Each structure stands twice: as C-alpha cells, then as structure tokens.
Amino acid sequence: MYFPTAGIECHPLIPPLAAFCVSVFTSMGGISGAFLLLPFQMSFLGYVNPSVSATNQFFNVVATPAGVWRFTREQRMLWPLGLAVIVGTLPGVFIGALIRVTCLPDPRLFKIFAGCVLLYIAIRMLRDLLKAQGSRKAGVKNGSTPFHVELQEWNLQKVRYTFNGEEYSFSTRGVLLLTFIVGIVGGIYGIGGGAIIAPFLVSFFGLPVHTIAGAALLGTFMTSLTAVIFYMAIAPFFPDVAIAPDFLLGFLLGIGGMAGIYCGARLQKYVPARAIKYLLTAVLLFTAFRYLKNIF
Numbered sequence: 001m002y003f004p005t006a007g008i009e010c011h012p013l014i015p016p017l018a019a020f021c022v023s024v025f026t027s028m029g030g031i032s033g034a035f036l037l038l039p040f041q042m043s044f045l046g047y048v049n050p051s052v053s054a055t056n057q058f059f060n061v062v063a064t065p066a067g068v069w070r071f072t073r074e075q076r077m078l079w080p081l082g083l084a085v086i087v088g089t090l091p092g093v094f095i096g097a098l099i100r101v102t103c104l105p106d107p108r109l110f111k112i113f114a115g116c117v118l119l120y121i122a123i124r125m126l127r128d129l130l131k132a133q134g135s136r137k138a139g140v141k142n143g144s145t146p147f148h149v150e151l152q153e154w155n156l157q158k159v160r161y162t163f164n165g166e167e168y169s170f171s172t173r174g175v176l177l178l179t180f181i182v183g184i185v186g187g188i189y190g191i192g193g194g195a196i197i198a199p200f201l202v203s204f205f206g207l208p209v210h211t212i213a214g215a216a217l218l219g220t221f222m223t224s225l226t227a228v229i230f231y232m233a234i235a236p237f238f239p240d241v242a243i244a245p246d247f248l249l250g251f252l253l254g255i256g257g258m259a260g261i262y263c264g265a266r267l268q269k270y271v272p273a274r275a276i277k278y279l280l281t282a283v284l285l286f287t288a289f290r291y292l293k294n295i296f
Contacts, residue, residue: 003246003249005055005242005248005249006045006047006049006055006249007049008045008047012252014045015252015256016257017256018253018256019033019037019059019063019252019256019260020256020260022037022260023063023257023261024259024260024261024263024264024267025283026280026283027067027217027261027263027268028209029199029209029279030197030209030214032063032064032217032257032261033257034257036283037056037253038052038053038056039114039290039291042111047246049242050101050243051231051243051245051246053097053100053231054231054232054243054244054245057225058224058228058247058250058251059254059257060221061221061224061225061250061254062250062251062253062255062257062258063254063257063260063261064217064224065221066258066265067213067214068217068218070265070266071213071265072214074148074265074269075148076210076211077149077214077218078159078161078211078212081159081170081211081215082218082219085175085197085216085219086219086222086223087176087179088175088176088180088183089179089183089197089222090222092180092181092182092183092184093223093226093227095184096183096184096185099188100188101238114291115287115290115291115292116292117185118284118285118288118291119284119285119288119289121196122285122288124199124200125202125277125280125284128277147163147210149161149162149163150163152167155172157171158170161211163208163210164208170201174205182196182200198212199280201216213268214265217261228245231244232244
C-alpha cells in the first residue's frame, strides 16, 4: 500500500501490528508508544519528512482513548493529575510544533534531538531505579487493600490521594510547570509528552506508576489532538514542506495501538512497577543509542 503524504510504501498490516506490540508494553507505564513508533516510521518505513510528527500525534488521538477508558473503569484514573497535565502541556505543544517546523526540518538534526531526549529520560529512570533498591516496593499488598485511587485533597496548591494502602501527594503548581516544559519537547518530538511526563512524575514526584498511567494517557490524548489541529492549521503557510499528518498511516497505527493500549491497561495491575520501569529504560536506551551512534 502506498501512503502519499508519507511518500512510502508498505504492507497495510505492518503498521497496526508494530503499534500493537509496542503499545501493549509501554501503556503499562502510561506511555502510548508513540515515542518508539516515531523511530519505527523514520528508520524502518523511511518516513522522514516533518509530517511524521503530526502523523505520530494522530496515532495518539486514535489509540489512547481505549487506555483512558480502561483505567477509568478500574478506578485508577487520577483525574486532578490528568487535568493538570492537560492545562500545563497544551501551551507548550504550540511552541514545540513551531520549533519542529521552523528549526528542525532536517531529518539528521531531528534524530539527534530525539536521541538526546530519549537518552536523558533513560538515564534518569535508571538512576532512580538503582537508588530505589531496598526502598518501598510497588505492587499489590497482601490482604484486602484496594488497588484503586482514592482522592483525599485537591486544590491549586496540592493534590493528595491514597493507593494500595499508602498516601501520596504532589504540588499542583509543580506539575503545571513540568508539563509546560514537557509540552514544548513533546510538540517538537511528536509524542504528546507522555513518554517524558510519566518518567518525571515517577522520578521527581515519587508517584507510583500504577496511578499516573491513566492521567498520562489522558494528557497525551488531549495534547495530541490539539497538535494535530495545529499542524493542519499551519500547513498552508509552508507549501514546500509536508506538515499535515498522513491520516491513513496514522489510523492504521492507531487501531493497532488502541488494541495494545487496552490490553496493557488491563494487564498493568498484574505487573510489578519495577519491571515496567526496567523495560521502559531498556527500550529508551536502545532507541537513543541508535539515533546518536552516527553523530561523530
């Protein structure tokens, strides 16, 4: 099948199959899988023009609602966190999209940028995992402890909640500032920000991965939808560059991601948080080094 906007040709089953395999694992950590599907499109499919970012955002729009619904149904959706992620990220997405189009249209420069972002996330997660050896373990406790989020306090200064028998809290303003910065990076990279937000929420704010996954996916959906609309709106101003998404390719990726994210959200509570983090760290390091190996 030929995809005219992307300028590539591949079998129609390859995109959804790849998206499913990626998303079923990454969604356990609140990540749609777009951060890995971007290198898949660029390196494997040969899709390297700027519209690949918009296509990746469209994948998020199609794929993430299934995970949001599943986490909500299982009472593991932390709505105040999801709202903070949306409010903080949206302004940054506009800035990031403009930077992507005007300053980083060259595929080589974009790969270097993407590699640096992924490497930083991986190093941060690995450091936190090593520091956490012997500390509080994540997972379901023995007994009748409920494995769902119970909100205790929610205001502009602080959000406090209980999960799995323990209490957690975070600064609302701190999350807003973080997500604004992440929105800029996510807008450039075309990932909706979830791949950066989720590790930061775990690392900087000490929140359990089982409670931030749904909120991160919700934020990814809203920011990606905004980014797609924005890319389409500015496309006429750049007639010599492909900016608008390849909707057919994005849809094929999205339906595979939808199934994968749903399965991942369903399976997440059976997988220890440490295992999820180590898996994400390994994938991040592998992808980052692939991008950065030809710099020198």
